Amino acid sequence: MAEFALEINNLQKVYDNNVVALKGIDLKVKKGDFYALLGPNGAGKSSTIGIIGSLVTKSGGTVSVFGNDINKDLNKAKSLLGVVSQEINFSQFEKVLDIVVTQAGFYGIPKSIAMPKVESILKRLSLWDKRNVQARTLSGGYKRRLMIAKAIIHEPKLLILDEPTAGVDIELRREMWSFLKEINKNGTTIILTTHYLEEAEQLCRNIGIIDQGSIVANTSMKDLLGTLNVQGFVFDLHQPLEKAPTIEGFPLKLEDPLTLIAAVNKDRSINALFSELTKLNIKIKSMRNESNRLEELFIEMVNSNEK
Ligand code: ADP
Numbered sequence: 001m002a003e004f005a006l007e008i009n010n011l012q013k014v015y016d017n018n019v020v021a022l023k024g025i026d027l028k029v030k031k032g033d034f035y036a037l038l039g040p041n042g043a044g045k046s047s048t049i050g051i052i053g054s055l056v057t058k059s060g061g062t063v064s065v066f067g068n069d070i071n072k073d074l075n076k077a078k079s080l081l082g083v084v085s086q087e088i089n090f091s092q093f094e095k096v097l098d099i100v101v102t103q104a105g106f107y108g109i110p111k112s113i114a115m116p117k118v119e120s121i122l123k124r125l126s127l128w129d130k131r132n133v134q135a136r137t138l139s140g141g142y143k144r145r146l147m148i149a150k151a152i153i154h155e156p157k158l159l160i161l162d163e164p165t166a167g168v169d170i171e172l173r174r175e176m177w178s179f180l181k182e183i184n185k186n187g188t189t190i191i192l193t194t195h196y197l198e199e200a201e202q203l204c205r206n207i208g209i210i211d212q213g214s215i216v217a218n219t220s221m222k223d224l225l226g227t228l229n230v231q232g233f234v235f236d237l238h239q240p241l242e243k244a245p246t247i248e249g250f251p252l253k254l255e256d257p258l259t260l261i262a263a264v265n266k267d268r269s270i271n272a273l274f275s276e277l278t279k280l281n282i283k284i285k286s287m288r289n290e291s292n293r294l295e296e297l298f299i300e301m302v303n304s305n306e307k
Pocket of ligand 1 (some may be wrong): 015016019020021039040041042043044045046047048239
């Protein structure tokens with residue numbers, strides 16, 4: 001079997017309205033990995049997942065699932081893959097049990113064989129008691145679980161989830177984490193996208209960061225957290241600037257002419273930055289802390305990307 005669960009080369013996506021969503025990304029995810037694809041809104045995460053799951057057509061590049069190119073061996077690739085996208089992909093008027101049994105049928109699993117599997121999956125996802133209700137009556141978190149049940153009924157070797165816990169309350173989120181950990185331990189490779197760095201920290205071994213259609217970092221979670229010793233600061237300026245000043249030791253970025261963002265290493269004093277800005281006659285109206293760690297990470301990554 002192939003070494004990689006997923007191998008993407010030079011993947012490009014241009015939408016009909018000429019939006020360039022993916023600028024030729026490369027990505028390799030090892031068998032058995034628990035991988036996070038992180039990125040801000042609009043970075044290209046859903047486009048990537050949509051292409052892997054054949055819901056979105058690509059404009060260029062290749063995608064292979066366990067060595068099966070989706071252009072050449074689509075059926076084989078699909079049989080090894082489960083995708084949980086963000087959009088509801090079941091009939092809201094069907095019953096929970098019927099939805100999962102029907103899905104098994106799509107993979108050629110006869111009902112007699114599917115039934116015990118469906119029962120065990122629905123039980124594991126706390127959906128068994130709700131098996132005879134119409135899907136539309138489920139809460140958001142349970143609908144998400146139903147989508148997971150649908151995606152794993154054929155026991156895929158690679159499971160990809162697009163923001164599996166977005167909008168899900170913290171208790172359900174933790175339950176979902178433990179479920180995902182369990183199936184990863186049992187050999188399923190998992191890739192997920194998330195906004196929550198905590199989620200990635202809890203679950204993932206390796207991580208890719210995508211920004212504006214390009215991969216800007218590909219590393220292990222452990223290494224990444226080790227480098228995360230940078231604090232982001234946002235300065236509101238009195239007078240507009242045309243470009244960010246260059247101050248040694250303090251990477252600076254202009255968000256707009258009146259907003260300057262600084263990445264300050266933990267071992268450096270913010271006062272030193274203040275006095276350098278004063279020397280350059282840059283007057284600060286107010287300053288705030290970038291509180292989101294993921295944001296800080298982007299400042300750091302994107303800065304080092306631009307160097
Ligand atoms: P993410 O999942 O990281 O938020 P997306 O892949 O959804 O990013 O979007 C990447 C870019 O492609 C964005 O600029 C978005 O507006 C654009 N985009 C996404 N889907 C479509 C579409 N169906 N038609 C046109 N543009 C799209």
